[in-house]
Amino acid sequence: MKAELEAFVLNEARLLDERRFAEWLALFAEDGVYWVPTLPGQGSPQEALSLFHEPKPLLAMRVARLQRTDAHVQAPPSRTVHHVSAIETTDDLEVRSALVVAEWRAGEARWFAGRVLHRLRRSAEGLRIVLKRVDLIDSEAPQRAIAVPF
């Protein structure tokens, strides 16, 4: 099963890099949530602010926007590499990994790093994301505009 879970998170990262956002969105369960907290060890999105806190319908709007040509912050679009490593899995479908994202856009490069928690569920269609939580090492730092999810 470890291999299956590893393949799942590596594929998820690749969909983002290839800007296949609709396919990426489809990996989320209907009640799935994408969450990037601001505080290290933050207990919940209700406890403090978040960089992203998006249930699937909001994430769907984000993805719809990313596919338009008038999203100014993606003109020109970003090129990213999501580097996923140090993957650990549990029997109850939790996957922990280390993430480094390199992004190049409009002549400038930048980097993000953090730890990721995937909480997954089996469904008829296959594995689905119930929660993807990304804890950036600089979650409290000032950030320039962010468009592509981590």
Added chain:
Amino acid sequence: MNIDSLWRENSVHRAAYVDPAVFALEQERIFRRAWLYVGHESEVPRAGDYVLRCLGPEEVLLVRREDGGLSLLHNRCAHRGARIVAEPAGNARQLRCPYHAWTYALDGRLIGVPLADGYAAKPELGLAKVARVESYRGFVFGSHAPQGPALAEFLGGLASAFDNMLDRAPAGTLTRFGGALRLEYRGNWKMFMENAVDLVHPNYVHRSSVEAARGEPGALEADSLTQQGAQMFLANGMRGAQWDDVPLHAFPGGHVYMGGFYKGGVIGAQREDPVFAQYRKQLVERHGEEKTAAVLAVDRFNNLVWPNISVNSRFAAMRVVHALAADRTQVEVLGFRLDGAAPQMHELTLQFINLAASPASLVASDDLELFERCQRGLSAAASDWIDLRRGVLSDRRQADGSTLGAGTSELAIRNQFEAWLRHMR
């Protein structure tokens, strides 16, 4: 520098945005003179509590003293200049420099110097104090200028923004909570303040999130977070003439707010769920029916306190703009808990900030992109003058000294430059 050469009838010279010499003068004449927000009293409740903040170009410590008062001290040892504190917040009985252990009381007095007998006379230097510190109902401001208007006078017509936020708290007090979101852009600080009251840009800049929300009609019946987001995104799709029904109220001193924002229920429509009903009942107990209705009816968006604050009392949120260089700005977004209200009410604040003001926001990210494009554009000497005439014909002077203008007017920006010129001359 001749500041008047940067302004002519309703136009500003691009140097106001790109010239480092103008920025240096702004630091001196605006950010070292005006009242600037530094923190909230609830962040330093106990004696010895401190938070590390920026007050214009200086790093300062806001400290709660033993006598309950507040000190605002420069975070710089009087001996060799080391930063005394490096953590963003903490509690201490005294402030001790890590370099040679000069030690200060919570009011900045020097109380300990190692090897003191090596000095011909005992050193008496304390931590430098910020010239003035005042609290407006819990919101603490500092000014580097020893003289100037008192804080309430400075806030003028926009003190009401803080009043309204307090009036919305069932217990009558606020508590800062939730950490902060911080965003940055490679552009001038004034762009953020101008854009916050520019009602022509949403229909163009935010078109992609408007259309994305229109494509998900089910979102308005989804969970409350998604509903809030969809309403917010859709609101930016109003056409020019509709925005004119959101009048601008400009006040002397550069302050401005947009009124009538929620009339059509476009953003954060009045909630009717049991949580809100209970909250409203609490307010009635505190204020009575009539005042409660008036407090909740305040439908302003972006109360701007010049030079660098935007308050949204309806969502108990505030943005503070930090000017770092002519072409570099950071914005801090802060939330407040309405003391006495149910936790679900606070979620509204967090959600509003996450959706509207995160650097990853579907809305704010496009604003940041446009600021950077403006900065790049203005850096070129193609032409020098920026036209700010839109809406001059709709300005209506009011009896209280404020000026009322159509929502699509550039009145707010002209009003900000009036204050800018007065400080810069």
